[in-house]
Amino acid sequence: MDVSLLSILRCPFCGTRLSLIDNQALRRDGDAIESGVLGCECCAFPIVAGIPVMIANDRVRTAMHQLEAGDGEAALHTLLELEGERINAFRAFVTRPTGTYREALKILSLDAEAEYFVYRFSDPTFRVARAVVQAVGPLMARQGRYIDLCGGSGHLARSMVSDEAPVLADVYFWKLWLAKHTVGPHQDAQFVAPHCEPVCCDANNPLPFARNTFSLVALSDAFPYIWHKRLVMDEMMRLAGPDGVIVMPHLHSALGWNYTAGMPLTPRAYHDLLEPHRPRLFRDSALLDDVLRGEIDLTRDEQPESLAGEPALVIVATKHDEVFRRVQLMEAAVSPDKAIVNPLYRIELRGDVSVLTLTFPTPDYEDEFAAAKRYLPESVIVPGDVSRGIDAAALGVERYDELCRRMVFISAPSRYA
Ligand SMILES: [Zn+2]
Secondary structure (H helix, E strand, C coil): CEHHHHHCEECCCCCCECEEECCCCCEEECCEEEEEEEECCCCEEEEECCEEECCCCHHHHHHHHHHHCCCHHHHHHHHCCCCCHHHHHHHHHHHCCCCCHHHHHHHHCCCCHHHHHHCHHHCHHHHHHHHHHHHHHHHHHHHCEEEEECCCCCHHHHCCCCCCCCEEEECCHHHHHHHHCEECCCCCEECCCCCCEEEECCCCCCCCECCCCEEEEEECCCHHHCCCHHHHHHHHHHHHCCCCEEEEEEEEECCCCCCCCCCCECHHHHHHHCHHHCEEEEEHHHHHHHHHHCEEECCCCECHHHHCCCCEEEEEECCCHHHCCEEECCCCCCCCEEEEECCCEEEEEECCEEEEEECCCCHHHHHHCHHHHHCCCCEEEEECCHHHCCCHHHHCHHHHHHHHHCCCEEEEECCCC
């Protein structure tokens, strides 16, 4: 955690500023705080692995006591919810310089969500979310930080490019740890989004940030699973202030059918919750059509009632009308990125060519993300052994660009899969 984050952090309960307590737990290197304890006027919160944990429960208190007793490793394991054999697997993993995001997921995640994360960069839901953030972001970049709420392990935060580090907020500490983690001899190999500032917090409580702090507040996918919906919407408007923009991609609608729907509301209800911030509603499916054409059209403005039957919608809310425009999308690579074969493809070497076959992890995944077949070809043959790396020159510029556009090759962090 960079010490500058203190200027925007607030206690979720008493609302006061946080300060670093000068005790045994404090480890800092210049402005970078690796571990420590933050105090407000009502309680205290630990910083572990550079991640402030703005939650008050028994697990977090245990971690804080371990930290204050000088056992930072135990505090990390407590927050990662590791026990028994998984502690040994994690220890072995972090001492190995060649580990990948995908391998770490297998240790840290106990459910099927891990599978989704690995394939996130090419799923249609994510492509729309990223496109909307990229379309809106450049207008907002000079006015303050971005925040990705309930942002998981940082896929969307990774595409948030602005002068100040974007904040990645999530209730699951392990997801934030994965986002931030770097490996390699110079800590220069990335998992997902090491440039972000992770903050562990629970969206069912007031959010631990000052008002009018963020020029862009994004919350993708997670909203229907949150119980305190009115609180979250009010909090997003508080964080965005009068000039910020709120972006909510892939909101499940109660008037359409969705996999793992959560507790969705009707489009009218979403609209009304954000009404003071002038929300505009978009069909998720129409924006995917846009993305596949390379241009996103935010000049549309659907009436909530017209979205009946549409499974999901996207909301962009802002008082700045210039945000609602047409934007050409660029598949700009985030530095330092590399092209990899999409993990959805099985690679088989036959003589001097590689045969790539689209292989969905489960029938459910294939069904839920069926729209991905609009761009992912069933099979592709390319020269050379692409499991060792992609040789763009050998493929020729046109063929390489086409395979990138079809997402057979994706741009990913250096230690992704
Ligand atoms: Zn407090």
